Amino acid sequence: MKAAVLTEYNKVEWLDVEKPKCKPGEVLVKVNYGCICGSDQHIHKGEFHPRTSTPMIMGHEFGGVVAEVGEGVSGWDIGDKVAPDPIYWCGHCPACLKGHYPACTSLKLIGIDSNGGFTQYISLPPSMLYKVPAHIPDEHVALAEVLSIGCHAKNRAGLKKDDTVVIWGSGKVGLCILEAVRTVTDNTVFMIDILEPRLAVGLKYYDNIVAINALKENPVERIKKETEGKGVDVAFEAVGHAHEFEGGINPVRGCIQSIVGGGTVCVLGLGNDPAPIVFKELIWKEARIVTSRVSHGEFAEVIDHLKNGRLKPDALISRKMHGSQTQQAFEILENDPENNIKILLDFR
Ligand SMILES: NC(=O)c1ccc[n+]([C@@H]2O[C@H](COP(=O)([O-])OP(=O)(O)OC[C@H]3O[C@@H](n4cnc5c(N)ncnc54)[C@H](O)[C@@H]3O)[C@@H](O)[C@H]2O)c1
Ligand SMILES: [Zn+2]
Ligand SMILES: [Zn+2]
Secondary structure, X not given: OEXXXXXXXXXXXXXXXXXXXXXXXXXXXEEEEEEOOHHHHHHHOOOOXXXXXXXXXXXXXXXXXXXXXXXXXXXXXXXXXXEEOOEEOOOOOHHHHOOOHHXXXXXXXXXXXXXXXXXXXXXXXXXXXXXXXXXXXXXXXXOHHHHHHHHHHHHHHXXXXXXXXXXXXXXXHHHHHHHHHOOOOOOOEEEEEOOHHHHHHHHHHOOOEEEEEOXXXXXHHHHHHHOOOOOEEEEEEOOOOOOOOOOOOOHHHHHHHHEEEEEEEEEOOXXXXXXXXXXXXXXXXXXXXXXXXXXXXXXXXXXXXXXXXXXXXXXXXXXXXXXXXXXXXXXXXXXXXXXXXXXEEEOO
16 A cells, blocks of 8 residues: 655655554554645654654544454444544543543644554544544545534634634634634624635635734724624634734734623634733633633534534635645645645545
């Protein structure tokens, strides 16, 4: 079989590798599509070293079908469509013992901490697999992981039907939050970014979106104007490493300033710099600030929404390429982020 192997940093090669055996207690998954995540781009460049090393097979966003059922496994049949949840937690650290698995102190992901899904076959324990109805397109199955990040954020924020929302950052994560938000409310969603093509995605696929280019106007002032001075109920921060520009506001602080009294700010961006939070601005509103990390069983919710048509995964797909072109796909994402959200890799 073939796999997209990161043979050295910045270099993925389409190589013949040994097909994994279906281990007892596991199922062999034939991968249909994989999807490149921002973390994969960091791994590709060597920025996750020494957590990752080469050679390795990346890929924690992928979907496929069961090709073989291992000894002792029941409830799975050859041909079942599956979305693997790539996260594995230790189960015995203080966070795990509290049932707060996304905060596991040794949280690991297949495709980062072990070989992943940018390959034609992978053997996985059924506990990591969610069954997907056969009629859901293979391309959409590969997006279940990233969509679950948006759903988890929406759940962490406790979003309600009557809420208005701002999503600061209309990139991969911001757009997944938008998808999740739309499963709850059709109210106004303000989308903020500094790249017009990214703002265009939300506008193209959803109604009642107000797109704000932070380079051209002050998002907080615009939100206040559009909400009669009130602000929004929930603000999501999905920028992380913010591009600084003159007069630009820090995204976390912008979120705090955009919410109504009693509102909620949910932060996802994994920037390295401290955010200049003025706690008085939060306290005056007696507002809540929460964070959201990966997902916690939201795969089931995502699959339900894929079934009932409440999600629009096509909005996220910028292009499809064959698995043999994985290196080129990374180069496209690096050189033209503006026009590329998600690239799907076809491993069939
Ligand atoms: N918490 C989690 O579970 C989780 C999961 C995945 C990714 N992340 C993090 O979320 C962040 C976003 O990830 P992504 O994959 O969507 O990245 P991305 O690059 O696709 O999106 C970030 C967006 O922010 C925009 N932006 C940059 N500076 C801005 C500014 N000053 N004002 C407004 N918009 C600005 C960019 O143009 C871009 O569209 C990263 O920090 C990533 O590490 C968190
Ligand atoms: Zn990811
Ligand atoms: Zn743990």
